[in-house]
Amino acid sequence: MAIRMHIPRNDADWQAYYQFRWQQLRAPWQQPLGSERDELEHQSHHRMLMDGDRLIGVGRLHQLDDGKAQVRYMAVDPAYQRQQLGARLLTELEQQALVLGCTEVVLNARDTALGFYQRLGYSMQQEAPSQFGIAHYRMHRYLRLPGSVEDWQRRCQQLQQSWHQQIPLSRFMQLEIAAFDGTELRCQAPLEPNINLHGTMFAGSLYSLATLTGWGLLHLQLQALSLQADLVLVDGHIRYLKPMQHKPQTRCTMLSAKGDLTVLRQGLHASQRIKVELLSADKVVALFEGHYKALLPRRTQ
Numbered sequence: 001m002a003i004r005m006h007i008p009r010n011d012a013d014w015q016a017y018y019q020f021r022w023q024q025l026r027a028p029w030q031q032p033l034g035s036e037r038d039e040l041e042h043q044s045h046h047r048m049l050m051d052g053d054r055l056i057g058v059g060r061l062h063q064l065d066d067g068k069a070q071v072r073y074m075a076v077d078p079a080y081q082r083q084q085l086g087a088r089l090l091t092e093l094e095q096q097a098l099v100l101g102c103t104e105v106v107l108n109a110r111d112t113a114l115g116f117y118q119r120l121g122y123s124m125q126q127e128a129p130s131q132f133g134i135a136h137y138r139m140h141r142y143l144r145l146p147g148s149v150e151d152w153q154r155r156c157q158q159l160q161q162s163w164h165q166q167i168p169l170s171r172f173m174q175l176e177i178a179a180f181d182g183t184e185l186r187c188q189a190p191l192e193p194n195i196n197l198h199g200t201m202f203a204g205s206l207y208s209l210a211t212l213t214g215w216g217l218l219h220l221q222l223q224a225l226s227l228q229a230d231l232v233l234v235d236g237h238i239r240y241l242k243p244m245q246h247k248p249q250t251r252c253t254m255l256s257a258k259g260d261l262t263v264l265r266q267g268l269h270a271s272q273r274i275k276v277e278l279l280s281a282d283k284v285v286a287l288f289e290g291h292y293k294a295l296l297p298r299r300t301q
C-alpha cells in the first residue's frame with residue numbers, strides 16, 4: 001500500500017498523533033504523558049505519514065517572528081526508518097514554510113540525528129540546551145539565499161559568462177540564465193541549435209542543460225555562503241517523459257538542493273543532490289537528479 005501524507009483533522013487523528021510523539025520521543029526517556037506537547041500546537045502545522053491505517057511518522061512546523069520557521073517533533077517509526085520517509089516529512093514541512101513566506105528553517109537536532117539533517121541541507125550553528133540528557137544542536141537551512149536582486153543579477157551574469165568562456169558547449173547551445181531570486185533558478189536555450197532529427201530537442205542537450213542548471217544553483221549557494229570549492233558532477237539520472245517541442249527551460253529550487261555545504265569550512269569535501277525540472281511551454285517533460293561534489297580547492301604551491 002502506498003504511504004501517504006496526512007494532516008490530522010479529527011479527535012482520533014490527534015489522539016494517535018500525540019500518542020505516537022510520546023511513544024517515539026518521550027517514553028524512552030521516562031517522560032510523562034503530556035510532555036510531548038507545548039503551547040504552540042494550535043498555531044503550528046502538523047503532518048502525519050500513514051501506511052494504510054498505521055501512523056508511521058510525524059513532524060511539526062511553526063512560524064517564528066523573523067522570516068524563519070522551526071521544525072519540531074520529527075519522528076519515524078523505527079520499522080520504517082531509512083526509507084526516505086523522514087526526508088519526505090521534512091520536505092513537506094519546508095514546503096509549508098515557503099507557503100508561509102519564510103526564508104529559513106531552524107531546528108534543534110539531537111546529536112543522533114545530526115547526520116540526517118546535514119544530508120538534507122541543514123548546517124550546524126551552535127549548541128542548543130540539552131533535553132533529558134540528550135545533547136542538541138541548533139541547525140538551519142535557507143529556503144531563500146540572502147542577497148539583493150542586484151546581487152543575483154550580477155552573479156548570474158558572471159556565471160553565464162564564465163560558462164560560455166570555459167564550457168564551449170554551453171556557448172554553442174546558447175544557454176542562458178533566465179532568472180534567479182534566491183530561491184529558484186531558471187535557465188533556457190533556444191531549440192534551433194539543440195534540435196535532433198525529429199525536430200525536438202536532442203536528449204544530450206537536455207542533459208547538459210539540466211546538469212548546468214544544478215551546477216549553477218550549487219555555485220550560487222557557495223557564493224552566498226562565501227565558500228569556495230571545485231564543483232563536479234559525480235552521478236546523474238534523467239527521465240525523458242515527453243519530447244521537448246517548445247522553447248526549452250529548466251527550473252530548480254533551493255528546496256530540492258539537499259546537502260550541507262558548510263562542512264567545507266571544516267576542511268571537508270561537501271556534496272549535494274539537486275533535482276531539476278525540464279519544461280516545454282511550462283509543462284514538465286523531463287526530470288533530472290544530479291549528485292554533485294563541492295571539492296576543497298586544490299592548494300597552489
Ligand SMILES: CC(C)(COP(=O)(O)OP(=O)(O)OC[C@H]1O[C@@H](n2cnc3c(N)ncnc32)[C@H](O)[C@@H]1OP(=O)(O)O)[C@@H](O)C(=O)NCCC(=O)NCCS
Pocket residue numbers: 024025073074075076077080081082083084085086087088108109110112113114115116117119
Ligand atoms: C531522524 C529520523 C526522523 C530520520 O528518519 P528516516 O526516515 O530514517 O530518514 P530518511 O530515510 O528519510 O533519511 C534521509 C537520509 O538521511 C540519512 N540518515 C537518516 N538517519 C540518519 C542518522 N541518524 N544519521 C546519519 N544519516 C541518517 C539516510 O541514510 C538518508 O541518506 P541518503 O538519502 O543518502 O540515503 C528517524 O531516524 C527518527 O525518527 N529518529 C528518532 C527520533 C529523532 O531522533 N527525531 C529527531 C529529533 S531532532
